[in-house]
Amino acid sequence: xxxxxxxxxxxxxxxxxxWRGFIETAxxxxxxxxxxxxxxxxxxxxxxxxxxxxxxxxxxxxRSSQLADDIGWERSRLSHHxxxxxxxxxxxxxxxxxxxxGAEVVLTTEGSAAFRGATVPHLTAVRELFxxxxxxxxxxxxxEIATALRAKLx
Amino acid sequence: xxxxxxxxxxxxxxxxxxWRGFIETAxxxxxxxxxxxxxxxxxxxxxxxxxxxxxxxxxxxxRSSQLADDIGWERSRLSHHxxxxxxxxxxxxxxxxxxxxGAEVVLTTEGSAAFRGATVPHLTAVRELFxxxxxxxxxxxxxEIATALRAKLx
DNA sequence: CTCCTTTGATTGACACGTCAATCATCCGCC
DNA sequence: GGCGGATGATTGACGTGTCAATCAAAGGAG
Numbered sequence: 001x002x003x004x005x006x007x008x009x010x011x012x013x014x015x016x017x018x019w020r021g022f023i024e025t026a027x028x029x030x031x032x033x034x035x036x037x038x039x040x041x042x043x044x045x046x047x048x049x050x051x052x053x054x055x056x057x058x059x060x061x062x063r064s065s066q067l068a069d070d071i072g073w074e075r076s077r078l079s080h081h082x083x084x085x086x087x088x089x090x091x092x093x094x095x096x097x098x099x100x101x102g103a104e105v106v107l108t109t110e111g112s113a114a115f116r117g118a119t120v121p122h123l124t125a126v127r128e129l130f131x132x133x134x135x136x137x138x139x140x141x142x143x144e145i146a147t148a149l150r151a152k153l154x
Numbered sequence: 155x156x157x158x159x160x161x162x163x164x165x166x167x168x169x170x171x172x173w174r175g176f177i178e179t180a181x182x183x184x185x186x187x188x189x190x191x192x193x194x195x196x197x198x199x200x201x202x203x204x205x206x207x208x209x210x211x212x213x214x215x216x217r218s219s220q221l222a223d224d225i226g227w228e229r230s231r232l233s234h235h236x237x238x239x240x241x242x243x244x245x246x247x248x249x250x251x252x253x254x255x256g257a258e259v260v261l262t263t264e265g266s267a268a269f270r271g272a273t274v275p276h277l278t279a280v281r282e283l284f285x286x287x288x289x290x291x292x293x294x295x296x297x298e299i300a301t302a303l304r305a306k307l308x
Numbered sequence: 309c310t311c312c313t314t315t316g317a318t319t320g321a322c323a324c325g326t327c328a329a330t331c332a333t334c335c336g337c338c
Numbered sequence: 339g340g341c342g343g344a345t346g347a348t349t350g351a352c353g354t355g356t357c358a359a360t361c362a363a364a365g366g367a368g
Contacts, residue, residue, distance in 0.1 A: 010277045015285045018297040025300040026180030028307055077325060079348055101333045101346045123164045131169045133306040141295040143172040146179040152287040153182055231355060233318055255316045255363045
């Protein structure tokens with residue numbers, strides 16, 4: 001009884017092995033990409049996400065909350081991160097003329113240059129470590145797996 | 155020329171879409187599992203990893219460096235984490251009798267109880283959010299994808 | 309036995325993330 | 339106009355992670 005009851009609830013050893021392999025590999029991949037970005041471009045993944053969103057924005061500026069939405073971050077996380085990026089001269093904060101509560105985040109010349117210098121190395125690394133590591137079928141399967149998992153996360 | 159040269163180096167839009175879906179979903183999954191563990195059991199994923207390794211060890215104790223190896227952490231990370239866990243009474247540090255430099259990490263009664271209380275909820279969540287979200291074929295594919303990716307990471 | 313290098317572990321500084329609290333402004337409603 | 343709740347953003351406290359520096363004990367070479 002215990003055996004059959006359990007099997008409906010707890011993963012088998014093999015399922016657990018796949019789970020660990022999957023989640024640890026994804027983490028290792030993220031870490032490796034991040035380390036290369038840091039080593040080659042002196043940017044963290046967070047910096048890259050912020051700079052990407054700003055680069056694509058009208059006039060290279062965004063309302064703080066809009067930026068947070070674009071990259072899927074909590075506001076406070078963004079606020080802390082912008083503080084660090086501002087210290088390094090990658091972005092600048094300006095007051096918003098249409099809403100005195102608001103802040104606008106502006107890409108600086110240095111920020112723009114840093115992003116331009118980072119994009120090719122970063123995308124090359126994505127290709128090398130992810131796209132080229134998989135067969136076309138596996139790449140398709142990876143997309144479907146992500147979709148299926150995301151559906152459960154709601 | 156630019157077009158063909160580029161295509162050998164940079165991912166296509168579709169490849170990039172898959173990449174983002176994959177890495178963001180893995181991250182979201184990790185976050186959700188971690189949040190549940192925290193909410194239901196008051197343990198972080200790090201706590202869980204440490205407690206799991208100690209639970210499986212002889213006499214529920216391990217040399218600090220052995221523990222770090224088991225869970226794949228840097229020593230300093232472990233040292234910081236053990237400090238926090240010790241404050242909460244989950245583990246205890248003892249001097250090592252065979253090597254005066256060494257420290258042994260010992261699972262306390264509370265630590266053991268916390269781990270016992272966490273394992274079923276955690277594994278259930280893994281089944282619900284990962285195993286049950288995928289078809290058997292997808293689960294197999296996920297394992298193969300992880301293996302292929304890991305091969306490139308060395 | 310005495311150097312001197314290696315090893316086990318900790319520490320400090322700093323980047324990153326989350327949560328709760330704060331604070332000013334905006335805006336609907338009377 | 340003015341009050342009161344929503345909204346935009348920042349801050350502080352704290353857990354987490356990495357890197358470089360530190361420090362004591364171990365262990366081999368002379």
